[in-house]
Amino acid sequence: MTLSPGQVLARVEGELQAFWSSPPAPGETPKARACTRNLVVVAGTPEVADRWLLTVDDVLQAIPARAIVVGLDPDAADGLSASATAVCTRGESGGPPICSERVTLQARGAACARVASCVETLCASDVPTTLVWLGRVHADDLLFAPLARDADRVVLDSAQGSLGDLAHLVRWASKAPARGERPGVADLAWTRLAPWHELCARMFDEPRLRELAGRITRIKIVQASAAGTTLGAEGALLLGWLATRLSWKATSLAGKLRLTRPDEGSVPVQLVSEAAAPAHGGLFAVEIEANAGSIALAGQVRRE
Amino acid sequence: MATSEPIALNPLRRGLVEDRTGDACAAVIFGASGDLTRRKLMPALYNLAWGRALPGGFAVVGVGRRDKTDESFRAEMREAVSAFSRRKPIDGALWADFERGLSYVRGAANDPATYESLRAQLERVDSERGTRNNHLFYLAVPPSEFGPIVDGLRASGLVSTPGRDRAAGTWSRVVFEKPFGHDLASARALNDSIASAFDESQVFRIDHYLGKETVQNLLVMRFANLLFEPVWGREHVDQVQITVAEEIGVEGRGRFYEQTGVTRDIVENHLMQLLCLTAMEPPISLSADAVRDEKVKVLRSMRPMDRDDVSHNVVRGQYGRGLVRGEPAAAYREEPDVAPGSNVETYVAMRCFVDNWRWSGVPFYVRAGKRLARRVTEIAVVFHEVPQTLFRAARAAGAVADDGGPRGITPNVLAVRIQPDEGISLRFISKEPGQQTFLRDVAMDFRYGTAFGSNTPEAYERLLLDAMRGEATLFTRRDEVEAQWEYMDHVLEAWASSGPPVPPIYAAGSWGPSEADDLLARDGRRWRKP
Numbered sequence: 001m002t003l004s005p006g007q008v009l010a011r012v013e014g015e016l017q018a019f020w021s022s023p024p025a026p027g028e029t030p031k032a033r034a035c036t037r038n039l040v041v042v043a044g045t046p047e048v049a050d051r052w053l054l055t056v057d058d059v060l061q062a063i064p065a066r067a068i069v070v071g072l073d074p075d076a077a078d079g080l081s082a083s084a085t086a087v088c089t090r091g092e093s094g095g096p097p098i099c100s101e102r103v104t105l106q107a108r109g110a111a112c113a114r115v116a117s118c119v120e121t122l123c124a125s126d127v128p129t130t131l132v133w134l135g136r137v138h139a140d141d142l143l144f145a146p147l148a149r150d151a152d153r154v155v156l157d158s159a160q161g162s163l164g165d166l167a168h169l170v171r172w173a174s175k176a177p178a179r180g181e182r183p184g185v186a187d188l189a190w191t192r193l194a195p196w197h198e199l200c201a202r203m204f205d206e207p208r209l210r211e212l213a214g215r216i217t218r219i220k221i222v223q224a225s226a227a228g229t230t231l232g233a234e235g236a237l238l239l240g241w242l243a244t245r246l247s248w249k250a251t252s253l254a255g256k257l258r259l260t261r262p263d264e265g266s267v268p269v270q271l272v273s274e275a276a277a278p279a280h281g282g283l284f285a286v287e288i289e290a291n292a293g294s295i296a297l298a299g300q301v302r303r304e
Numbered sequence: 305m306a307t308s309e310p311i312a313l314n315p316l317r318r319g320l321v322e323d324r325t326g327d328a329c330a331a332v333i334f335g336a337s338g339d340l341t342r343r344k345l346m347p348a349l350y351n352l353a354w355g356r357a358l359p360g361g362f363a364v365v366g367v368g369r370r371d372k373t374d375e376s377f378r379a380e381m382r383e384a385v386s387a388f389s390r391r392k393p394i395d396g397a398l399w400a401d402f403e404r405g406l407s408y409v410r411g412a413a414n415d416p417a418t419y420e421s422l423r424a425q426l427e428r429v430d431s432e433r434g435t436r437n438n439h440l441f442y443l444a445v446p447p448s449e450f451g452p453i454v455d456g457l458r459a460s461g462l463v464s465t466p467g468r469d470r471a472a473g474t475w476s477r478v479v480f481e482k483p484f485g486h487d488l489a490s491a492r493a494l495n496d497s498i499a500s501a502f503d504e505s506q507v508f509r510i511d512h513y514l515g516k517e518t519v520q521n522l523l524v525m526r527f528a529n530l531l532f533e534p535v536w537g538r539e540h541v542d543q544v545q546i547t548v549a550e551e552i553g554v555e556g557r558g559r560f561y562e563q564t565g566v567t568r569d570i571v572e573n574h575l576m577q578l579l580c581l582t583a584m585e586p587p588i589s590l591s592a593d594a595v596r597d598e599k600v601k602v603l604r605s606m607r608p609m610d611r612d613d614v615s616h617n618v619v620r621g622q623y624g625r626g627l628v629r630g631e632p633a634a635a636y637r638e639e640p641d642v643a644p645g646s647n648v649e650t651y652v653a654m655r656c657f658v659d660n661w662r663w664s665g666v667p668f669y670v671r672a673g674k675r676l677a678r679r680v681t682e683i684a685v686v687f688h689e690v691p692q693t694l695f696r697a698a699r700a701a702g703a704v705a706d707d708g709g710p711r712g713i714t715p716n717v718l719a720v721r722i723q724p725d726e727g728i729s730l731r732f733i734s735k736e737p738g739q740q741t742f743l744r745d746v747a748m749d750f751r752y753g754t755a756f757g758s759n760t761p762e763a764y765e766r767l768l769l770d771a772m773r774g775e776a777t778l779f780t781r782r783d784e785v786e787a788q789w790e791y792m793d794h795v796l797e798a799w800a801s802s803g804p805p806v807p808p809i810y811a812a813g814s815w816g817p818s819e820a821d822d823l824l825a826r827d828g829r830r831w832r833k834p
Binding site: 062 | 315317755
């Protein structure tokens with residue numbers, strides 16, 4: 001028997017309520033429920049949603065939340081199915097386990113258009129909502145628009161789509177009506193760059209090396225991709241970060257990117273692909289050379 | 305005239321989320337064979353390495369009396385980290401990398417040869433490990449060794465002045481463990497001795513309570529929320545109760561405890577710090593001196609006690625036999641290395657006053673003790689009762705006030721739990737569901753574990769990292785330590801002058817002597833049962 005979306009949601013709500021309303025069985029340790037936010041993850045396919053379950057459970061260990069993981073399959077026959085589970089972590093000091101809730105929703109066919117309404121029903125009230133959108137971003141997408149509008153933070157991964165998606169999302173967020181209601185925007189590709197930023201910055205931390213930051217003479221970006229691939233999101237974001245921090249001017253000549261330092265010196269950029277490297281499509285290494293006459297630097301940051 | 309150019313900032317640091325990594329340095333631990341190193345310091349350093357908070361250039365040089373090789377020191381530390389780290393099991397690859405930076409120097413604190421060996425080892429470490437001539441000296445040793453070590457470091461030239469340090473882009477700092485003196489005179493003498501070698505900016509006096517998340521959160525709760533500050537004072541607060549209770553006894557530290565007692569072990573430092581953070585005014589910033597200035601003002605506002613005041617406002621106690629968690633516990637005088645007729649106090653309760661505009665007339669009841677009913681550290685702010693009772697209905701059966709207020713509507717209580725189950729709870733009155741108006745105490749609870757997940761960093765992790773970064777906010781300054789002793793000296797002198805005081809005996813597993821209950825009963829109040 002096929003259940004209607006309303007029946008599916010009622011069953012999930014019942015399951016969630018049953019977790020916490022039924023007393024622990026004899027000998028069973030009582031559990032504490034915790035929820036500090038809603039974490040809504042929307043994947044373009046059921047397979048991607050499944051792959052994300054482990055990541056979501058890891059997040060729930062650190063941030064107690066109600067997670068709703070949605071897998072979309074628009075080409076399949078209509079239908080909606082859902083299940084709920086508790087994700088528990090051992091409490092400190094021998095306290096009771098702390099449990100979050102994870103709901104998985106699979107929407108097929110026309111039911112995909114109803115997902116926003118289902119998610120709204122399932123979200124815990126009075127806590128902020130983070131939407132993780134694992135696909136291309138279109139502001140007029142029937143699902144993206146309502147989900148993003150209700151979120152306090154929208155997260156995407158430009159490495160899985162394109163930097164255009166990120167730009168699209170930022171433009172969309174900036175149009176939100178009231179200043180305080182604009183959702184925050186985060187890019188997982190940018191977040192992954194944090195250690196690269198830190199390690200590149202460390203090259204110039206020593207006082208005697210700081211002036212070299214203004215005398216960079218060469219950048220080499222090694223990307224984990226097949227030969228001939230264009231610069232991916234992570235590499236482009238890192239290069240953009242260096243250019244803005246160091247006040248480089250970006251121009252193009254005959255379609256090739258040219259970066260110019262404030263002292264008019266040019267910074268040649270070399271892009272190298274390494275197909276065998278781990279983290280396919282992502283950054284694999286960055287090499288920076290700088291020369292200030294009396295002192296020079298050649299540094300490399302490389303993924304292990 | 306030539307002027308020194310300010311060193312330009314690293315432009316790639318602009319806008320970068322601060323990575324709380326320590327400066328490249330070598331940590332020199334005196335007392336490397338000791339319990340503190342095994343249980344706290346090395347696990348904390350390993351956990352920092354796990355969290356990638358240690359700098360690329362980092363090394364540990366252990367200094368101790370016992371004969372060890374680098375290899376045996378590493379093996380011993382691995383065992384300690386396996387046993388005491390909050391991250392288990394130990395990560396083999398991480399440890400392999402971490403232990404390459406561990407080495408050992410054998411020597412006694414008062415032997416000049418120790419410092420020659422140490423200097424040679426540090427030169428080797430600085431060149432091999434990239435620690436950039438930055439040295440953090442950690443004195444995990446008894447206070448009797450503070451002086452000889454400071455003298456040894458100074459005589460061997462291992463300490464440079466801050467001005468020269470800054471010019472060379474290097475630093476040396478020293479971390480001291482408590483107890484910091486045993487009275488005001490000894491604390492001053494110790495401070496003078498340290499000041500002969502180190503500038504105050506290089507000195508980090510640890511009170512590990514300040515490294516606890518909940519203690520740090522006290523400032524955040526007070527000064528990042530508008531809700532609490534307007535009611536934080538005599539207009540709304542009836543009393544403040546601060547409790548530092550332990551279930552354990554002296555745990556083999558009888559000799560140490562015979563010298564210190566709970567007053568010097570807990571009250572003079574941890575408890576006074578908790579009181580300061582509760583009572584202090586908003587600092588102008590979170591800089592080390594701004595925060596510590598405000599704490600010193602609280603200490604200087606504390607009403608001194610003469611001998612009569614001490615007998616009225618301070619209660620001592622010593623644990624006798626009893627049951628703790630259902631298990632029989634020996635009396636203090638039966639503990640190893642404790643004199644059979646010892647009069648050392650294992651419990652102290654005090655009624656203190658902070659004579660300033662905000663707290664005038666509000667009693668601060670503080671207590672600390674060993675072998676009490678429960679292990680708990682908390683600060684409870686008890687508010688005044690409502691000015692008029694509208695609700696005349698009987699209280700619900702079983703709804704019993706535990707704050708000591710008169711019967712009727714119990715006052716609101718904001719309790720900040722430092723350990724265990726770190727969190728904050730606010731107690732207020734609610735109507736029980738039903739046809740009649742029965743009132744009942746209910747609590748809104750915030751628990752760190754439920755809001756932020758588990759695995760909160762240990763206090764020593766935060767404090768070690770701060771010391772590596774030169775951030776002194778969570779360490780006690782010289783004038784702060786001396787002001788703490790100045791206040792406590794009144795109590796200690798009163799006890800000393802009244803002849804050998806015999807503390808009342810309380811049963812292990814109880815909440816202390818009945819005299820402590822009387823202390824509050826005289827004011828028409830009761831201790832909380834946290």
